[in-house]
Amino acid sequence: MIKTEYKVVAVMSGTSLDGIDIIYAVYNFHKDWSFKIHHAETLKYSTKWKTDLSNLVNKSLEELRELDIAYSKYLANVIKTFIAKYNLNEIDFVSSHGHTALHQPENKLTYQIGNRTVLADKLQQKVICDFRVQDVEFGGQGAPLVPIGDRLLFYNYDYCLNLGGFANVSFEENEKRIAFDICPVNIVINHFVSKINLEYDDRGKIASCGKVHEGLLNQLNQLEFYKQSAPKSLGLEWVKTHVFPIIDRLELKTEDILRTFTEHISIQIALVLKDEAKSILITGGGAYNDFLIERLKLKTKSKIIIPDSQIIEFKEALVFGLLGILRVRNEVNCLKSVTGAKQDHSSGKILNPKS
Ligand SMILES: Nc1ncnc2c1ncn2[C@@H]1O[C@H](COP(=O)(O)OP(=O)(O)OP(=O)(O)O)[C@@H](O)[C@H]1O
Numbered sequence: 434m435i436k437t438e439y440k441v442v443a444v445m446s447g448t449s450l451d452g453i454d455i456i457y458a459v460y461n462f463h464k465d466w467s468f469k470i471h472h473a474e475t476l477k478y479s480t481k482w483k484t485d486l487s488n489l490v491n492k493s494l495e496e497l498r499e500l501d502i503a504y505s506k507y508l509a510n511v512i513k514t515f516i517a518k519y520n521l522n523e524i525d526f527v528s529s530h531g532h533t534a535l536h537q538p539e540n541k542l543t544y545q546i547g548n549r550t551v552l553a554d555k556l557q558q559k560v561i562c563d564f565r566v567q568d569v570e571f572g573g574q575g576a577p578l579v580p581i582g583d584r585l586l587f588y589n590y591d592y593c594l595n596l597g598g599f600a601n602v603s604f605e606e607n608e609k610r611i612a613f614d615i616c617p618v619n620i621v622i623n624h625f626v627s628k629i630n631l632e633y634d635d636r637g638k639i640a641s642c643g644k645v646h647e648g649l650l651n652q653l654n655q656l657e658f659y660k661q662s663a664p665k666s667l668g669l670e671w672v673k674t675h676v677f678p679i680i681d682r683l684e685l686k687t688e689d690i691l692r693t694f695t696e697h698i699s700i701q702i703a704l705v706l707k708d709e710a711k712s713i714l715i716t717g718g719g720a721y722n723d724f725l726i727e728r729l730k731l732k733t734k735s736k737i738i739i740p741d742s743q744i745i746e747f748k749e750a751l752v753f754g755l756l757g758i759l760r761v762r763n764e765v766n767c768l769k770s771v772t773g774a775k776q777d778h779s780s781g782k783i784l785n786p787k788s
């Protein structure tokens with residue numbers, strides 16, 4: 434009989450390098466999936482790991498392989514400590530994303546470090562990992578992978594909106610899951626507040642004191658990307674070439690830049706929500722930006738739901754736990770409608786520990 438309950442340690446390291454997100458969650462399947470997160474932590478990277486992980490593009494494949502082994506051992510220690518701390522005796526497996534070191538789907542290449550066999554051996558646990566590789570082999574982008582989790586775990590919401598470095602959204606349309614990046618968010622806000630020696634604009638307080646610069650707002654809203662249809666995604670390079678120059682040219686005060694950019698974000702998100710009365714779940718650090726949320730509420734009829742901090746911060750780890758479960762059940766965990774792969778498929782490598 435196929436199992437209906439899974440006890441999983443799920444691990445994720447995202448692009449912002451704030452640390453390793455690690456959770457222990459129990460998932461149940463009775464007609465639909467449900468979950469409960471029992472423990473969740475973000476383990477901050479040491480300065481050394483932060484430096485190493487932010488310089489990956491300059492490394493040779495040889496150097497990357499070495500780092501991969503070191504990082505797998507490091508992850509094993511972090512996970513072991515977590516398991517011991519919470520005295521977790523019943524674990525079906527560890528589901529781990531690793532850290533993206535290289536991502537060039539156009540060259541059929543995606544490489545997440547931290548997924549070597551040493552991880553399973555050191556943990557003495559079964560590990561499911563390397564979720565992106567097969568999708569790229571199937572001609573997909575290998576990302577985003579979270580939308581299948583939006584569909585199976587967060588089906589009560591019409592839209593799942595994540596406000597991280599960029600805003601990305603996923604929703605159902607004609608029985609297909611659609612997902613794409615909407616516009617930059619914290620990658621721009623953090624850049625401009627760093628000039629006044631802050632890490633981020635806490636609750637959007639600085640933005641709320643500024644004035645909208647109509648000329649800049651129009652220029653931002655007219656960027657070509659917003660006319661393109663999905664699937665589409667954004668990256669730092671695009672922000673550097675298309676966004677920073679038009680803002681820098683104007684020499685505005687920081688609060689006016691932030692105020693204008695917040696207006697821009699809320700306008701672009703509201704356009705995607707199409708003025709319908711739907712429900713929208715907001716996660717990612719931008720959910721703490723009260724001023725942005727307030728502006729968005731004024732522009733949409735949708736009901737905005739801000740979940741508790743566990744879901745705001747650990748939804749991605751939670752979904753990677755589910756991807757592992759779907760893999761062991763041999764069920765689809767990568768959707769061609771979002772990644773562009775030639776087929777839906779069940780992706781992920783299974784590492785069994787050597788005893
Ligand atoms: N209290 C707060 N007020 C305003 N913004 C906040 C607050 N807390 C966090 N943030 C913003 O959220 C960011 C972190 O969000 P998150 O961890 O979702 O981003 P990320 O991991 O870079 O995103 P992704 O990889 O999903 O693009 C911070 O850098 C900051 O800009």
Ligand SMILES: CC(=O)N[C@H]1[C@@H]2OC[C@@H](O2)[C@@H](O)[C@@H]1O[C@H](C)C(=O)O
Pocket residue numbers: 447448533536575576577578579580749
């Ligand atoms: C290749 C890679 O690691 N992509 C990440 C990255 O971080 C955000 C965005 O770019 C997203 O596409 C993806 O991660 C999320 C968790 C995803 O696959 O859904």
